Amino acid sequence: MINRERIINNFIEMVKIYSPSKKEGKFANYLIDLLKNLGGEIYLDNGYTKYNGDAPTIFAKFKGNLAGEGVTLCAHMDVIEPCENISPIIENGIIKTDGTTTLGGDDKGGVASIIEVLRVLKENNLSHQDIYVLLTPGEESGMLGAKSIEWKNVPSNIRPATNMIVLDNAGRAGIIAHSAPCQYNFTFTFRGKKAHAGIEPEKGINAISMAAAAIAQMKIGRINELTTSNIGSITSQFPTNVVPDYCSFHGEVRSHSEETLENIIDEYENIAKNVADKFNGEYTLELSYNYPILKPIDDLKFGKEFAKVYEEIGVESELKVIGGGSDSNILAKEGFNSIIVGVGMYKVHTVEEYLVIEDLLKTTEAILNYIIKYLK
Template sequence: MNKERLLNNFMEMLKIHSPSRKEGKYAEYLINLLKEMGASIYLDEGYLQYGGDSPSIIAKFPGDIEGEGVTLAAHMDVIEPNLNVQPVVEGNIIKTDGSTTLGGDDKGGVASIIEALRTIKEEKISHKDIYVVLTPCEEVGMLGAKYFNWDKVPEGMRPSKNMIVVDNAGAAGLIAHSAPSKYDIEVVFQGKKAHAGIEPEKGINAIAVASNALSRMNIGRIDDLTTSNISSISSQFPSNVVPDICKVAGEIRSHSEEKILDIIEYYKKACDEAVEKLGGTYKFDYQRDYPVLKPKDDLKFAKEFAKIYEELNIPSELKVIGGGSDSNIFAEQGFNSIIIGVGMNNVHTVEEYLVIDDLFKTTEAIIRYIKRNEK
């Protein structure tokens, strides 16, 4: 690979502002770049359903060898504040001046994919079909992946099911293969208003009911693969009014959706008991934000990529992670995903930085995997 070109391309991408729902300019840049590299392009218009301005991109580089190829994936949006990024190269890291996020999440992943493809083309490496999938709005609920209409994708543009998602935090060598499902929950407690100073006994304090219910719930780390969090409690009333409404919101994550549903039933029971004791009513709503990510091949794909890292003298580690990504959505759509990183650290903060050597290492690993996969 051309390390100087890779870094220059990464720096160029950092200058293109691409927050969630406003990735259009960056998408246009990438579409033109991929076309110049010889790719066939398909654009999915799922963004029309959620108010974005950028399509999801499928690029195909036809191979000269038959057989199942590979898909390389990343996302185009970045976490704000990210306008007018001022990158600073300091030894082996690239960071910002501290006023913005860097955007290495996930422009580092995109830059790595682009350089790997350029190298394969320039070295005239024989390969099976290579697909690239680039999504918008990953950072705000994986909307690009969720609203992707796969039924409309032409037969010849449907990506390989083995997918390498270049979007893992941490050093090169870390390979995530499993991630939890997440359910969002909201409980609205209904009490009864009364004057808090004159006749409070005639009221039912919705905050007190909510507090009683929460005290009965197991929140935080539930087991090795299950967590729960209450993130907001909302009830705004004057101090002289017994509040009759209190909204509680949070999430539950687990590698077992059955476990999540069991916890939801347990939480409902806690609400029942609180209402029975203090009065009032409640409404409990929940919905799945994203499904579980699990390997579909008993870790065969993940272990193959780990072997590539090891051949490059890069220590590898197969990981179960606690966060969600496009990979969770793609898994339900039939893809067998692994998530690898390019040295992104302190992501989603203005202290974000990227380790240059890790960017090089993972790019070389992708190139070597494609060479190996095509034999």
């Protein structure tokens, strides 16, 4: 029932709409009109005002004629730059660009899949439970849209179903991510004492040396199977004839264990304190909890059920623990039970990004089959 030509054309039409993070307004309006035309009841959350964006989080409900809680289909509207004047090319079963921009398969491939499912249900008058659609802005900028939703204002009749299929996983159809880590961002700042580096360096306390000594003692990279850490930037800018009295470095640590993550942060802070004491300098730590752990709340029942759907259409399934964060992590705080599936997007966030058409079709077919065969 899926219309191959239509879903491809819709995807191409959508990627041509410029929609980087915080500038998804035009694309959001396009989707609002489309969802209304498909019969959706719409609610718009204007949390974007909190972070100077221009697009709401779109809630849509498609009333079914079968009893049951239904299912939520979720994707994000923003695309990684450079994403202006995208020129899609169809070649050998994939959609790519001319190499000057990203494609936007992340996540307009997911959006295209959702739209095609809704179109097939409507044009074939298929029976189904309630279907909810959640489309967020600002995902690529730290899940800003999902974080900014005012849940207390969402009408109860349009609040999404607990079981949520998030179409935002890189890779082939059949991969089902069900668990993802929480993440802290950290910034350590060391303060020393200025002095003339050529005349009296002994009177100075070198903040760069303090930062270097601390970093050298910190476990960075793969810490264990489910925990990673990284330092992404170091800031200190002084002329070479001045002993620098300021240096900061910024990084992240993520883990599937809250306890492990907190222990690592404690270890880092102890290292910083010892270094500062040794140099007779000072340090400060700024810590932000970026997103919580994602894990199943139903002993993986939903994930296993969807894996079965993939197998039934001849797609090898794989239940997977991943290392990245997404809207799913934020939505988990509200009690949603998410699985993250792929629509064939590869080399995302690069100008070499491409989308495998067959994967897009297979995941769309799997979602449609889940709705009409499993939600009875």
